Amino acid sequence: TQLLEQSPQFLSIQEGENLTVYCNSSSVFSSLQWYRQEPGEGPVLLVTVVTGGEVKKLKRLTFQFGDARKDSSLHITAAQPGDTGLYLCAGAKNTGFQKLVFGTGTRLLVSP
Amino acid sequence: DTAVSQTPKYLVTQMGNDKSIKCEQNLGHDTMYWYKQDSKKFLKIMFSYNNKELIINETVPNRFSPKSPDKAHLNLHINSLELGDSAVYFCASSRDTSSRVRYGYSFGSGTRLTVV
Numbered sequence: 001t002q003l004l005e006q007s008p009q010f011l012s013i014q015e016g017e018n019l020t021v022y023c024n025s026s027s028v029f030s031s032l033q034w035y036r037q038e039p040g041e042g043p044v045l046l047v048t049v050v051t052g053g054e055v056k057k058l059k060r061l062t063f064q065f066g067d068a069r070k071d072s073s074l075h076i077t078a079a080q081p082g083d084t085g086l087y088l089c090a091g092a093k094n095t096g097f098q099k100l101v102f103g104t105g106t107r108l109l110v111s112p
Numbered sequence: 113d114t115a116v117s118q119t120p121k122y123l124v125t126q127m128g129n130d131k132s133i134k135c136e137q138n139l140g141h142d143t144m145y146w147y148k149q150d151s152k153k154f155l156k157i158m159f160s161y162n163n164k165e166l167i168i169n170e171t172v173p174n175r176f177s178p179k180s181p182d183k184a185h186l187n188l189h190i191n192s193l194e195l196g197d198s199a200v201y202f203c204a205s206s207r208d209t210s211s212r213v214r215y216g217y218s219f220g221s222g223t224r225l226t227v228v
Contacts, residue, residue, distance in 0.1 A: 033216050042116070042202050042219025043155070086153055099145075099168055100217060102155040 003027055004091055004103035012109040013079055021074040021106045023089035030092050032065055032072045033100065037086040079110045115139050118203045118220035125193055126228055133188045133223045135203030143167075144186035145204040145217065146178060155202070161186050193227045200224050 004025045013019055023032070031050040035043035047056050049065035049072065056063045060083075062075040072089055089103040118135040125131050137144065145168075146158040160168035161180040175191045186203060204217040 035216075037153075041221050042204070043217075044219070045216030048216060088155065099157055099160060101157075102147075105153045105155075107153070 003101050004089055006087075006089060006103040006106045008106060009104065010107045010109075012111070015080055015110055015112050016078050017110075019076050019079060019108070021076075021087055021108070023072045023074075023103050025070050025091065027091070027093070028069050030069070032069070032092070033090045034063055034072070034074055035088045035090060037088060038084075043086075043088055076108075079108075081110045081112050084108055084110050116203055116205055116218050116220040118201075118223055120223060121221065122224050122226075124226045124228065127193055127195060129193050130189070130191045131193060131225070132190070133201055133203075133225075135186050135188070135220060137184055137203075137205040137218065139205055139218060141205035141207055141218070142183055143206045144180065144183070145206070146186065146188050147202040147204060147219075149200040149202060149222070151199070158201075159186075159188075190225075193225075195227050198225055198227045 004023055007022045011019055031048055033048045034046045036046055037043040047058055047063045049056055049063055052067045052069045054065045060077045064073050076083055087106045087108060090100040092100055116137045123131060143162045145160045147155045148158055149155045157170050158172045159178045163183050164180045177189045178186060180186045200222045202222050203220040206217045207215055
């Protein structure tokens with residue numbers, strides 16, 4: 001059972017376009033993180049959101065945590081080829097020892 | 113200096129063999145993990161150790177045995193390798209504080225295991 005479903009699974013766009021990636025679950029998470037993974041490397045943390053409705057910005061990336069803490073979105077403005085990669089959301093539950101459950105992933109390809 | 117390093121980067125072996133993957137972190141973290149990433153890029157936790165103590169074992173076959181000699185190392189030994197074990201295995205570490213999730217996990221660069 002996939003606890004965190006991401007959409008779209010794959011996105012191919014031109015440089016300069018905007019895009020949004022969604023991360024949805026029926027479960028409530030105490031916090032949610034977004035990672036980016038490049039080929040041959042491990043995921044690298046981009047941001048952590050912990051409060052329902054929280055919005056965080058990282059340059060051209062905007063992250064939002066849903067009010068009910070069940071979903072999140074990542075919006076990229078004016079995408080660049082350097083944004084190409086696999087984007088993963090990961091949720092932590094506040095039950096016992098916290099472990100991260102990863103989403104299904106979104107592969108982004110930004111062409112020049 | 114690499115924060116989380118795992119070796120080898122690539123591992124090709126025949127069915128039935130036994131192999132090990134090593135992981136070391138120099139971040140001073142108390143918790144370490146092994147994740148498996150399948151061909152569809154889904155990352156699934158396998159094990160977690162906190163201060164050398166096993167705290168998470170996600171219904172992984174007994175053929176997989178983690179060992180943590182100290183809190184900076186977490187190795188993964190796999191017996192009787194099967195075709196379905198082919199995947200990329202990631203080691204990760206995190207702080208052992210109530211604010212663990214704020215700082216996220218630090219991942220190694222992965223070990224691509226191919227069983228033929």
